[in-house]
Amino acid sequence: xxxxxxxxxxxxRIVTPALCRILQAVCDxxxxxxxxxxxxxxxxxxxxxxYRGEAxxxxxxxxxxxxxxxxxxxxxxxxxxxxxxxxxxxxxxPYTSAQHLHVQLKSGQTWxxxxxx
Ligand SMILES: [Zn+2]
Numbered sequence: 001x002x003x004x005x006x007x008x009x010x011x012x013r014i015v016t017p018a019l020c021r022i023l024q025a026v027c028d029x030x031x032x033x034x035x036x037x038x039x040x041x042x043x044x045x046x047x048x049x050x051y052r053g054e055a056x057x058x059x060x061x062x063x064x065x066x067x068x069x070x071x072x073x074x075x076x077x078x079x080x081x082x083x084x085x086x087x088x089x090x091x092x093x094p095y096t097s098a099q100h101l102h103v104q105l106k107s108g109q110t111w112x113x114x115x116x117x
Contacts, residue, residue: 003033011041014053017112018083018105022056025078025103029071035059043095054111055104060087072101082109 004027012019019039026034038057040050049055060068068087076085086092086102105111 004036005033006036007038009041010036010039012053013040013051016053016105018054019056021079021111022054022083022103022105025075026056026058028078029074031074032063032067032071037098037100045093045095049104049107055102057088058101058103059098060101061099068099068101075101075103079103082106082111082113 004023023036026036035058036056037059038044038050039055040053042050042057044050044055050057058071060071063071072085072087076083079085082105084102084104084106087099088096088102089099090096
């Protein structure tokens, strides 16, 4: 299994099932060593899923753009349609300072999904 590390500034305030699912998907990705750059720490948009414990940022600035995009595709396949995977670049939000993969539970979704009626 690829090694996954966190920046020393990473904070977790609430461990949600969605957070566990995202972290498991990162750990399952075998092709690169990954660095988690933010969970609940840092400055994000005011209603960001980061503050709900439902989003993770993973460093991609050291990857070729094609490798970063392929990593995003693998995360989308692993997590399914309840999750949003965005390759963010500096300037995409007022707070985005380096290229990274932002992964979150989509707004309005619950994880685990409710049982089918
Ligand atoms: Zn993010």
